[in-house]
Amino acid sequence: MFQGRSLLKEIDFTKAELQYLIDFAIHLKALKKNHIPHPYLAGKNIALLFEKTSTRTRAAFTVAANDLGAHPEFLGPNDIQFGKKESTADTAQVLGSMFDGIQFRGFKQSDVEILAENSGVPVWNGLTDTWHPTQMLADFMTIKEQLGDYTGKHLVYIGDGRNNMANSLLVTSAILGVDVTVIAPTSLQPETDIQAIAFEKAKVSGSKLIITDDLAAVKGADIIYTDVWVSMGEEDKYDERIDLLLPYQVNAELLAKTENPDCIFMHCLPAFHDLETHTMHEIHDKKGLSALEVTDDVFHGKNSVVFQEAENRLHSIKAVMAATLGNLFIPTV
Template sequence: MTRNKSFLKEIDHSKDDLLELIEQALWFKKLKKERTKHNYLEGLNIALIFEKTSTRTRSAFTVAGQDLGMNVTYLASDDIQLGKKESVIDTAKVLGSMFDGIEYRGFKQESAEFLAAYSGVPVWNGLTDDWHPTQMIADFMTIKELFGRLEGLTLVYLGDGRNNVASSLLVTSAILGINVMIIAPEELQPARSIVRIAKEHQTGGSIYITDDVSAVKNADILYTDVWVSMGEKVDFKDRIDLLLPYQINSNLLAQVTNPNAVVLHCLPAFHDTNTEIGKQIYDQYGYKELEITDEVFQQHSSSIFQEAENRLHSIKAIMYHSLKNL
């Protein structure tokens, strides 16, 4: 494993590093299922900084830290002075003197980088506007479980190709040597800089960017995400109209030639009206489903919720690798 103890973005790590984390996550999942105690980091202290709300990331870091024997302190944006009354750098120095590791989920990638540079302890990126690296270990761990391999598979992402999940999927697939395709309207295709980074770190497979939905036929894994990211300021109706042709629905799945293809979603998903936001979207725009239909979501829910659970095991592997030598 690399000497880089933080986990800030995928390109900081090699293919072997990422594969090692996936295998470690699978091992931790086995221990959890067997209820085998694994408090290997007993007595250490970690801080969880959340500028953005979270279900899976917060739960996974909390339970993972506790399972490993650590003391876990949650710090919401209103609890600390990060970037408000106190600079990120000053905050990093303070927290680094008290904690053995720091998780950061927020807006600026720069904040995660500053925390890592000035705290003196490992920092884990729980999500920024640019990258979502902890999600990637869970995603490819899930794919490994479902297919028994990663080699030769084709992952197809549909929707907003510029968001953090799309960027991370593109780059991580390239690092792992997996065929990856981003299907998105031209206005929402990955930035050239992200495509260049992916190609620079590519170890195999292919990279393909298109607006042609029929290209989905080669998919082994179909992946989608919400159409508007947290904090993004856009005309929601315009975004819906632009991305509706890229919805994962039964007609789109019928074009896929692999009968064993799976659908993944990092959640939350707008597949029904059983949420306040879902009801608002329906009342205002008349849509009951957005990036994925409820029919497809329910059909592939076992894989999607397996992916969600794997956030726990993958984050445990990431933290263990960072802290095991303390």
């Protein structure tokens, strides 16, 4: 059912399969907390391909591989040649002959698709400009841990609505039966093809989808989610994004508009919530701002689950790797 399969985007798996992976991740987390070994991938070799910089994804895949008994090998932007001196397809065949599984974090979705098509081994999308499926498993795992379930809950995403996080949250929510609202300026709302996928999935799950620029739509939210306003590769757009998105900052006033004191706050990180980064110092000197997408009081507030969410990257990634490469007995889902 899972063995030998790749995870390239959320729609690669059914609702039941995504639910299984989330529950399996919760189980693997319990095993690790109780110091119970689970070397399902003993003797396997895993290639970790990174075109983009990474903290959580690289750390999670590395520790996950080690916990599962596999050997991870990091290959950074100076080690892989995608389309420069060697085609992506040729690279895929070479790596597939040496490694048992491949993780890819980069820019083009087409690259991770080509890797899966030509390598002959499971390929896992650690992030592309279009999708972020491993983050979704960690996110909905966190929601289930915090709220008891995700089905029927109301998730509100605020900010840049046409990045990979907005795409993935919209579509994954629609698959899992989570009501989701994307609040973003009209120019930064999800692409029509992404919306079409989500609305089609929602017809099956019963999920209610709203895409709007109206901040009043936060009312009744169970989860408020935001992300950085400038994605990797867009560093020249800070001024225009700040001007456009400052009204969409997640702050105490906005959180109060949910009228739900138990509404949790989520962010995939890193977050610009204080002045403890060079980037925010530069923005502060230029714009006088001490935070961007979320204020520090919300980020560190009692409703924030961002560090639990970050830790869950490890357990959810481990679930994907074990399920697709570990020859596990998994009942039909």
